[in-house]
Amino acid sequence: xxLFSKKDGGSRAxxxxxxxxxxxxxxxxxxxxxxxLEECIDAPxxxxxxxxxxxxxxxxxxxxxxxxxxLVGRKWADKVYAGIQSKDVLIRTVELPQMELSxxxxxxxxEFDRFFPIPVDEAVYDITFIDRPxxxxxxxxxxxxxxxxxxxxxxxxxxMTACQDxxxxxxxxxxxxxxxxxxxxxxxxxSGFNLYALAGIASSIIIATYKDNGIVYRxxxxxxxxxxxxxxxIGNFTRDLQATVNFASTQIRGFAADKVYIGGYGARHSEEIxxxxxxxxxxxxxxxxxxxxxxxxxxxxQAFGWEIALGLALRPTEVR
Numbered sequence: 001x002x003l004f005s006k007k008d009g010g011s012r013a014x015x016x017x018x019x020x021x022x023x024x025x026x027x028x029x030x031x032x033x034x035x036x037l038e039e040c041i042d043a044p045x046x047x048x049x050x051x052x053x054x055x056x057x058x059x060x061x062x063x064x065x066x067x068x069x070x071l072v073g074r075k076w077a078d079k080v081y082a083g084i085q086s087k088d089v090l091i092r093t094v095e096l097p098q099m100e101l102s103x104x105x106x107x108x109x110x111e112f113d114r115f116f117p118i119p120v121d122e123a124v125y126d127i128t129f130i131d132r133p134x135x136x137x138x139x140x141x142x143x144x145x146x147x148x149x150x151x152x153x154x155x156x157x158x159x160m161t162a163c164q165d166x167x168x169x170x171x172x173x174x175x176x177x178x179x180x181x182x183x184x185x186x187x188x189x190x191s192g193f194n195l196y197a198l199a200g201i202a203s204s205i206i207i208a209t210y211k212d213n214g215i216v217y218r219x220x221x222x223x224x225x226x227x228x229x230x231x232x233x234i235g236n237f238t239r240d241l242q243a244t245v246n247f248a249s250t251q252i253r254g255f256a257a258d259k260v261y262i263g264g265y266g267a268r269h270s271e272e273i274x275x276x277x278x279x280x281x282x283x284x285x286x287x288x289x290x291x292x293x294x295x296x297x298x299x300x301x302q303a304f305g306w307e308i309a310l311g312l313a314l315r316p317t318e319v320r
Contacts, residue, residue, distance in 0.1 A: 011038070013077035014312025015168070016176065017054055018085040019202035020045050022068050023309035026077050027296060033187070034295035035314075040306065043068050054085070055155045061162035069166065079171040081179075081312040082159060086205055086219040089151045089175040090116055093130070093215055093251075095143045101129060104146065116150045125150040130213040133253045147214065149175050174315060176308045177205050177217050183311030184263045185212060186293040195248075195257040195283070197241055199234075199266025199273060201225045201305055206241055208248035208255065216248045224266030234269065234276045242280040257281060263288040265305035 011028040022045045026038040045064050047054055055061060069076070092115045096104055108127050112120040127148040156173060163170050184196045189212045198205040202223055208216040220240040222233055241260075249255045260283050262273060270287045277285050290310055291299035300306065 011077065012079040012081065012171070012313050012315070013039075014083065014179070014309040014315070015080055016083040016085075016179075016309040016312060017045055017064075018083075018176070018308075020047065021201070022064060023306060024068060024072065025306060025309040025313045027310075027313045030297070034297065037291070037296055037298040037300070039072065039074075040300045041068070041071050043071055054088070055158045058158045058162045058165075061158060062165055065162060065166045065168065076168050078169065080163070080168050081172045081174060081315045082163065082170055083174055083176040083179050083308055083312050084151050084155065084159075086176050086203065086217075088155055089149060089177075090118075091147065091149045091175060091177060091214075091217045092116070093132070094127075094146050094148055096146055098142055098144050101127075104144070108148065112150070115148060118150065118152060122153055123150045124153045124156045130210075130215070132210045132213060132215055149178070151175070172315060174312060177207060177214070177219070179308045179311030179315065180205055180263075181207050181209070181214050181311070182314055183290045183294075183307045184261050184288050185209075186288075186290075187295075190259075192258045193252070193255050195241070195245065195260045195281075197237075197260065197262045197264075198307060199224050199237055199262060199264035201265045204237055204240065204264065204266070206244040208244060208252065208257070210252060210255075215252050216244060218244045218247075222266075224264065224269075231272055231276070233266070234273050237266070237273070238276040238280055241277060245281065257283045259283050260285045261288050262286070263290060263304065263307050267304045268302075 013026040016023045022043045024041045027035045028038055029035055094115055105127055109120055127146050130145050130147045132145045180198050181196055194209050196207045204220045204222040206218045207214045222237045260281055267287050274285045289303050290307055291303055
């Protein structure tokens, strides 16, 4: 199982389960610059007998997926990419000695406990190279910058077992922040430093980037599930974003966001959220409609809130 990939594929679906919701998005490719939305479905996810842990019980996952299938009304897509919610996955940026990626993946097993608080024998992990400014010119060529992601293996195994039993052919599993970044970034590789933020339904995610590489990932508790006339949630979200900028400036040499991109369910309050964020950053702020950014025909009436499921559907097919 690869968590990161590069090459374009054909028709595909994204399946994202988070909180009490299942989202299933299917798109088909029209040409190199456009897609068509085939299905866009959300349904409740009942985790009542699992103590709130989404993937602790394969039978409960299967029950929920069967209920989703009734709403789909057709066979599952041939390629389905599933997401792991941010609270269940860990992402770290690491520096390692220069070597081939295959050797790094093998050697990282012995470095795993330096970066993650779970035993390596109980985890599924992946690691790949990223591009980022070096901290010290003297280290150039001696070290490589990587991003590593890890999740408890039981989470992945239970999800895969349930999907297989209900006929979902998983083509890949990915951390939701990675899917989010792909979705908000769009098909063109950006330059310089930027900030991407999901004003989410259940929680929010903020990512500081260099080019198309996520460098700092932060999951916050801010939820935009209900309207908040006092704008307290927007204020808290803004403070979390400012804290992420401050932290990124200590981790990335010369970090200063060229632009701030905001999506997610909370982005429907575009004027209020842009006004609040403008108080703490000087960079231009953009609200991202991912359906338009990716040239997807047939966007749903509510454009915001599908970013992670859509990012999964847009996942390339070949692991690098």
